[in-house]
Amino acid sequence: MSAIALNVFPIFILILLGWIIVKTGVLNADVGDALGDFVFKIAVPFLLFNTIYQADFHGASPFRLWIAYFSGVAITWTLGHLIATTFFGRDARVGVLAGVSSAFANNVFIGLPLVGRTVGDEGIVALSILLAVHLPLMMVIGTVLMENAERKVGGGPSRGLGTILRQIAANLVKNPLIIGLAAGLLVHVSGVPLPQVVSGVVEQIAGIAAPAALISLGMALNKYGISGNLGIASATSFLKLFVLPACVWAACQLLELSPSWTSALVLTSAVPTGINAWLIANRFGVGHGLAASTITLTTAAGVFSVTFWAWLLG
Incomplete structure (x- = not known):
């Protein structure tokens, strides 16, 4: 257990450090936003590029990995939606947001450092394969479901699936994570080695990604907090931290994924809810309190859930 703690605790200590930096006024939240932009647009794309460029896939197919992870997401998302609409009596829009909050893991800012x-x-390779489709698929599903829920609740016109897909595709083409993954795959397939100087620069920038991501996330957490919705947020937090990784673990066993890929998928599914839940709430103007409370609760409890799953995985 002590070895697990030495791997897990520093992740959350860096998040706490970022939170303290803003809370005590050493730096303001705007600096955290700028650091987060650097991480998302520069550091993590370099990390993904470097990982895919150097990876040895051993001829492994990504489809079992995607099926294992997203089957867990589907189950957890559905449970979150049903709990919000049936047990708590919320409308369909809050149901969609509860599903997103229950199933959208912070794979970039916490998952990558933790798995690394x-x-x-090998775990980073598995997570990179997941990230290639995670954001596009989750955003498409979340946006389509929320559009349908908006129409049911408010009776507004539908934009149509084609319009939604074109808008998301246009955004993804410019997404730094997708660019980093695609560039890494292109260089990997070409077989042309990077010059030593270039490779050294790439590795140095990639090395910044993990600590900078965690500190910037901690700085951003000052925006959230717990604003009502404690009952439903507790339910979505439990789904996120325990039900989702349990479903992913079961799917990995059924599909006979390797131990390293199983560990990578289970651990990244056990990390706190990603800020994408907040972004969707902002986009549609509903469920801000639920998204913020779930992000805060899962981040506070994440150190215990991740430690538990790391211990269980051995």
Whole structure:
């Protein structure tokens, strides 16, 4: 357990450090936003590029990995939606947001550093394969479902699936994570080695990604907090931290994924809810309190849930 703690605790200590930096006024939240932009647009794309460029896939197919992870997402998302609409009596829009909050893991800012520390390079490869489709798929599903819920609740016109897909595709083409993954795959397939100087620069920038991501996330957490919705937020937090990783673990066993890929998928599914839940709430103007409360609760409890799953995985 002590070895697990040494891998897991520093992740959350860096998040706490970022939170303290803003809370005590050493730096303001705007600096955290700028650091987050650097992480998302520069550091993490370089990390993904470097990982895919150097990866040895051993001829492995990504489809079992995607099926294992997204089957867990589908189950957890559905449960979150049903709990919000049936047990708590919320409308369909809040139901969609509850599903998003229950199933959208912070794979970039916490998942990557955590998997890198606990699983190593093979785990990063597995997570990179997941990230290639995670954001596009989750945003498409979340947006389409929320559009339908808006129409049911408010009776507004539908934009149509084609319009939604074109808008999301246009955004994804410019997404730095997708660019980093695609560039890494292109260089990997070409077989042309990077010059030593270029490779050294790439590795140095990639090395910044993990600590900078965690500190910037901690700085951003000052925007959230718990604003009502404690009952439903507690339910979505439990789904996120325990039900989702349990479903992913079961799917990995059924599909016979390797131990390293299983560990990577389970651990990244056990991390706190990503800020994408807040972004969707902002986009549609509903469920801000639920999204903020779930992000805060899962981040506060994440150190315990991640430690539990890391111990269970051995």
